[in-house]
Amino acid sequence: MSDELSIDEMRAEVNEHGVLDIDQAEELLSRLEQAEQAVARVREKHSPVPARYYGTDLNPHRKFDCDGCGEGSPWPCSNIRALDGDTRG
Ligand SMILES: [Zn+2]
Incomplete structure (x- = not known):
C-alpha cells in the first residue's frame, strides 16, 4: 500500500x-x-481534424471530427468535454 x-x-x-x-x-x-x-x-x-464533406449534403453542419475517436465522431468528443468540466458524458 x-x-x-x-x-x-x-x-x-x-x-x-x-x-x-x-x-x-x-x-x-x-x-x-x-x-x-x-x-x-x-x-x-483527441484533437480536432477537419470533418470530411463539411458543408455538403453528406455533412452539412459538423466542421470537426475527433482524431482519437475517429471519422464521424464530432469534436469536441465526450473525453474533451469531460476535461472541460462537462459532466453530461
Ligand atoms: Zn475523442
Whole structure:
C-alpha cells in the first residue's frame, strides 16, 4: 500500500498546520505535473481534424471530427468535454 497522502489528507494537513512540509509539497507538485501531462496526452489524442464533406449534403453542419475517436465522431468528443468540466458524458 502506498504511503502517498490523498488530496483530502493534504488538505487536512494544511488546515491543521497551515503548511505542507517540503516532501509533501514536492510530492504534490510531482502529482500535479503528472496529471497535467496526462491531460495534455488526452487533449493531443483527441484533437480536432477537419470533418470530411463539411458543408455538403453528406455533412452539412459538423466542421470537426475527433482524431482519437475517429471519422464521424464530432469534436469536441465526450473525453474533451469531460476535461472541460462537462459532466453530461
Ligand atoms: Zn475523442
